[in-house]
Ligand SMILES: Nc1ncnc2c1ncn2[C@@H]1O[C@H](COP(=O)(O)OP(=O)(O)OP(=O)(O)O)[C@@H](O)[C@H]1O
């Protein structure tokens with residue numbers, strides 16, 4: 001097994017136009033790295049460079065301890081499953097699988113054992129005597145994958161290996177690949193367009209755009225702490241909402257300007273972070289029950305008087321999370337309606353996003369885009385709720401366990417700003433109706449005019 005190191009890889013197919021632009025990647029021995037990015041961003045080209053099928057314009061590829069730039073694909077002990085794989089049409093599935101092993105003059109009994117094991121793993125055992133033309137597209141793809149994996153190479157490069165499989169088979173084969181990778185400890189680079197695949201399969205995920213590496217990080221970190229608006233808007237399904245917005249700080253609160261709307265967002269517990277047990281409780285007539293909290297074992301409770309069942313407790317822990325005190329009806333587990341909000345204490349720690357408490361004055365002034373994940377948007381029915389944005393329902397996608405509510409903000413100027421909210425359960429909202437969107441401060445992401453995330457890693 002082997003570590004794979006790409007150092008400052010550049011590939012120009014024509015002068016001045018870079019398919020891969022200065023990519024450096026350090027893939028650990030035994031790691032499963034997933035590579036994602038839009039069509040044409042250079043994923044296949046980078047994979048082919050590692051495999052030795054393409055020569056980089058500049059840069060170095062190392063596998064294990066050796067620089068492999070001058071080695072042929074065969075000498076690299078790398079297996080690759082292509083996006084457009086091809087099987088030997090005149091050979092049976094068994095012969096196709098045996099082929100790479102026979103090329104290596106492996107003993108017959110070893111070949112049989114390896115082929116049987118690989119076929120079993122990929123569900124190909126009943127198909128071994130068939131010719132490729134007698135297989136479905138998905139079955140052919142699995143044979144192509146089997147042919148690469150049967151060699152048990154030190155590095156496997158898979159370029160969208162499951163794209164021809166139906167959804168159910170895809171889930172199954174994906175689990176098998178993960179298991180195979182774990183068991184054999186092969187270093188694997190796996191290209192996919194599939195969000196779920198990227199998040200579930202990868203130890204780390206590398207995001208490429210226009211030939212440039214944007215971020216490489218474990219899935220959860222990529223999701224919670226995207227380094228720029230591109231990554232924020234690429235991952236997640238639906239992806240993060242990105243709004244052109246300005247921000248200013250008023251007292252310990254935050255004011256968000258989106259189009260013609262201005263909205264106050266509570267930023268609690270500005271983060272003194274001194275960690276002692278504290279408790280705060282608040283209640284408000286017009287529905288802002290604020291839970292004071294800081295780091296440590298703080299706890300908060302908020303109660304609003306105008307909601308139908310307007311009490312909520314703010315549980316807070318060492319990570320500084322404040323649950324909201326909640327008023328109003330509950331619809332499918334998601335808060336809807338009511339004007340009462342007990343906003344949670346945020347102890348200056350990051351919770352799902354970056355709190356404003358971490359931005360200084362200069363950074364606040366540079367905010368050009370505000371991001372929020374659909375699941376963090378809180379949807380209120382009714383009209384005059386303070387601290388929320390007015391929006392019109394555009395369309396509603398009922399998915400059974402959850403509902404995606406597509407809205408456009410009111411007063412957005414010439415360019416409509418859209419926000420998708422993901423709410424639990426089924427909501428029959430009528431297109432054209434008005435809703436209120438609340439954006440909790442703790443879930444906001446901030447980006448500057450260049451799209452770079454504004455945050456402090458203190
Ligand atoms: N042999 C080639 N000659 C010239 N340009 C090429 C060649 N191969 C790829 N390119 C270009 O390099 C860029 C990167 O292509 P690549 O195939 O690596 O993209 P990709 O990320 O794999 O896209 P997809 O998701 O569509 O497979 C594209 O603009 C493509 O047109």
Ligand SMILES: [Mg+2]
Nearest residue numbers: 043044045083
């Ligand atoms: Mg490709």
